[in-house]
Structure formats: structure tokens, C-alpha cells
Amino acid sequence: MSTPSAPHEPVPGPSAWPDFSDLEPDAARERFPVLNAAPARSIAQDRWERIVARAELPEPLERVWQALTEPEHIRHWLAECRGTPARKQQEYLLDFEDGEFFQCRTEEVTPPFGADRALYRHLWRWAGVGPATRVTWELAGVAGGTQLTATEESLNPPSDWRSWNGNGWPGILDQLAAYLRTGTTWRWPWRRMGPYVQIELAAAPYDAWDALTTPGALRHWLQRRRGDLTPGSTLVLVMGDASGIAEMTVHRHVEPNQEFPSYLPWLEFGLRRASWPQELGGKLYIEPAGLDRSLLQIFVDNWENVPAAVQREERRVVAGFFRDAMVRAQQLVGPQPSPARPHGWA
Template sequence: MPAPPTTQSGPNGRHAPASAPPQAVWFAMPDISGAALPPLHSVTARPVAQDRWERLVSEVTVPHPVDEVWTALTDPKALGKWLAKPNGRWAKAGKESILDFEDGEFFLCGAETVTAPSGGRAGTLRYLWRWVGIGPATSVTWEVRDRGPGATTVMVTEEAVNPPSDWRSWNGMGWPGILEQLAAYLRSGTDNRWTWRRMGPYLQAELPIPAFEAWEALTNPGAVKHWLQRSAGSLTVGDTMTVVMGDASGTVRVTVTKSVDAAQEFPSYMPYIEFTLARPSWSEELGGRLWIEPAGLGRSLLQVFHHSWEGLRIAEPLPERRLLTNFWVLAFRRAQSMFGPPAGAPMGPHGWST
């Protein structure tokens, strides 16, 4: 008996006799355009916020009635004996005032809340302030609370968003020294404020640009000529750069002693310059440091600091400090103007030029 014919599966799934002629088989071409399989690193993330919020709270209880403490805080004449010399608009809601340390450095203040203590309610003084008028704004809140017969608790709170990285240490981890000066004034009634410091001026200026990009732009030789008013020399280590301080104050000599680029030094990996500054009337040189750091997303904080005033042996240091502080204020304003329209008149060789 003959065997049944062998079959094979056709393209349509039916069985065809093995002896049947072969049929064409069609295949769909695979999608190799990349849409079906994106590259491994095809997703890009981006930062949307880089904020730091910091708060410092300090407190002291003094053996003085609450009204006396409130007067020491809000009366301009009294405040000038333990903190700084204010003008007549101090502690007036909606008004601006200056807290002047009389060495060139000051706070620009804008009072928001002024509520005197009354009937068991605490007194509150809240204001915003900027160091030398151009630093980042922070908020300060004083609370003066009656603690019984002849005793008052004073609490001061300062809050900042994206402050300098060493903001806490600059403030002594709070305001204990300031509150102790207040307590000393309340007890003695005499002036307990320092006359001048061996450190400073210390300035900060916010820039609307990331730190590395800002530093590259500011240290460019052409930019240095503009914002630092360079007349000769450079920021090269060992070179002496002559800088014009102003019509009435002459020039200073800036010599860079150390220059660190980005990503070179642990722990911050941020760029900075250390330098000395000399004036013809000084017997020695003043130390200085210029640096930058991030201050939130897409922003940065340019800073400069001086130290070792005691080594200059100057009979009257305050006029020199005022000149130097004013020089850096104008220089930082010129630096800010490089990245956007200036807040005031255009900055030329003279502060009043237009």
C-alpha cells in the first residue's frame, strides 16, 4: 500500500504536499530608525532649584524692664551706643534707613513691622537689610518680651536664602556678641560699640549668572580693565596691577599671590584669588581675597575680603577703610552691570558720568 504523501507547512499555515512546488515567503523589514530603541542616554535631566534657606536665632534675658529695652532697640541715639549709628528714619515702618558703622561699612535697612510692647504683648521690630547696600537681602526680627518684674527676654532671628557658604560663621553662629553688647549698654548706659575692626571691608554682590561663567567673564583682561579700573598690569600671579581708586584717592597696587581655577582645590572646587593691596601712604601691604560661589539656580555671589589692618600701622585707619569700601562698592556695581542693565546711571570712570 503506497505511503501517504509527506506534507509541509505553507506560508498561510495550511499543509501542502511535499511534492508541491515551493512558494515565496515575505518578511516585514524591522524598524531600525531608532524610534523603537532610543539611545541609552537619551533622557536629559535638568536642575530646577538649588536653594539654601538658613535661620539663626539668638536669645538673652536682661534684668531691665521691657520698655527700657524697647527704647534701646528703637531710639536712634541709644542704638548708636551698642550697635551702629542709624539715621532718623530708623524703626519706622515703610521707611528706609542706614545703620552706619562709621568705618565705610553699613546696612541699608527697610523696616516692615514696628510694634511696641503693650499689655503683655511682645514688641516686634522686623526689617530687611543689605550689607553696604548691595549684598543679598536678609530678614531680621527682634522680639522683646516682658518676663516679669524688671526682666525682659530679647530674641533676634535672621533668615536668609542662598547666603554665602560661611554665613553662619560670619554671624558667630547667631548674634550672641550683639546681644551681649545690648546687655552691657543697658547696665552701664555707656558706649559699648567697637570703633573699627582689623578685618574688612567684606563685600558681596549677587550676579544673575552661574558662578563659573561669571568668573570666566570677570577675570578676562578686558573685563578687569572695566570693572576694576585697571590702568596697568594683570591678574597673573606675581604681576603688579595698578588700580584707580578714584579722582581724590589716587591708585593702589594689587599683586596676586595665589590664583586657583575652577575644579582645582578641595573642598569647594570654586575659583578664587588671593592678593595684597598697597597704597603709597602705607608702610605695609593689606591682605585680600576675591572669590565667587553659587547662590541659587543660575546665580552667583561675588565676594571680596581684606584682613591684617593692624599690620599697616596707620594712625587714622577709618578714612582709609572708607576709601577702600567705597572703591569695592563701585567696582562690584560695575561687575553687576556686565550681566544686565545697572540699577542706576551707567558706570563710567567717574561715579557721576552718564
């Protein structure tokens, strides 16, 4: 004889269901946050750097002051000076006449006026588009002459700033000393490197590099007619006006996160124009410049491969092209890029 089965329990109605309202996504997230719900974030990534160089000059303070602040003297030992430096809030150029220059703005001027001290402070930007740094010239009368101290200060400069600028400042003071002592004209010497252009971008390095290396971006900021960044490829670049074209051959392209120690991207290239018997070398690279900002840089060298008769004018063409290219790159990167595009006739 079989045992009767137990009757089924009735299914509870909706009013008897448990309360799952606390498992709704928003409520659950509030009561029981997901792991790393509020991750840590960087709020600053800055470095401040300073370079100080000093020289003892066997010249009276007033004469050293004139050499530092009067265009007729500056043009002999440093660069052609276009403007009036010794005037507060005045802008002027220190022009090396090969396409490279400093754009300057005077901040403070304290002439000697018979005293034993003087001060001259200004900002400057390389090629007019690089990050601004502050330069302070301090003069002090000492026994037998003048003590001149030059200080340059920068926030988030290029990684090689201390080695490059730091090694350069003693040479600048030596040029001034030689001019004061003998009248020797020290113009910016012909160099096997340059032009060098740098510009700040409103994006982290990886983001900026990705934005600038797409085919459409290359067509805009480098004025690429054809070619890409594949190693071995040659990009044909339209220089603009009647300057013709340049050919940029990609020798090596290191993508982000590929190479120790920085893991930053960079491009090694060769540059050639019709009037050059051989190509120049070059490098395009990027690095951090504070939080969510980067510094894009381009550098050309091996000018000994170009005939001396055309070097000066060709340097001007190349410097002007890369300076304009950097400005276009800056327009492309950031939250509010400019809608401007190159003219069709460029």
C-alpha cells in the same frame, strides 16, 4: 568550452528604491532618540538658614524697646542710625562710619504700649548691595526683666554665614545689655579685617568668574590700569576722584576645578596704597547662590599694618571702591548687562 555568463540584473530605477525617509535626521531623532536626548537638569538649588540668639535683660520691656528702635540709643551700642527705624516701610542706614553699613527697611513694628510683648522686623543689606536677610526682634516681659530673641533668616547665604553671623549675634546682644546696664558706649570696634563686600550675580560661579577675569572685564569693573591675574603680577587700580591708586599683587590664583573640596575659583592678593607702610591681605572668591546664580565676595584684612591715624579714612576709601567695583561686576554678568562704562576722568 566556456560557460556563458549570466546576464546582469537591471539597476532599479528611483521608483524602486527603498524608502529612507524615516532616516532623515529629524524623523530618525523622533522615532529613535539619541542617548540622553532629554538630559536631566537642575530646577532648584536653594538652602534656607536661620540663626537665633537670646538674652535675658534685667530691664523693663519699654526701655529695651527704646534702645532697639530709637536712633539716639542705637548709636551708642551698635551704629550711627540715619533714619527712623520704628516706622513701617521706612528705610534707614546703620552706619559704622568706616565705609561699611547696613541698609535697612522696616517690615513690621508692634510697640509694647503697656503689653508684655513687642516685635520689630526689618530687612537689611550689607553695604547696600549684598543679599537681603530678614531680622526679627521679639521682646517678652519676664520676671525681673525682658527676654530678647533675635532671629536672622537668609536664602542662599555665603557658606560661612552660620559661623560668621552665628558667632556675631551673641556679641551684639551683649553690647546692648552692657549699654542698658551701665551706659557703656559700644561702637563698632576697629577691626583687623574688612571691608567685606558681597553681591549676587545672575550667572553660575564658573561662568561668572570667566566673564569677570578677562582683561577687558578687569579694566571695567576693577578699573585696572595695567597688570593681570597671573600669580606675581601687580594690578594698578584707579580708585577714582582724588583717591589715587592701589596696587593689587596677585599671590595665588586658583582656577575653576583645580582645588578640593569646592573646586571653586578664588584669588589671594596683597593690597597697598602710598600711605601704607605695608600691604594688606585680601581674598576675592565666588560661590553658588541658588540655581544659575552666584555670590561674588571680596575681603581685606591685616589693618594693623596701617597707621592708626589714617585707618578710618583709608577704610572708607577702600570700602567705597570695592562696593562700586562689585556693582560694576554685577552689570557685566547676566543676560542684560548695562552698557555703562567708567568716566574717562575716573
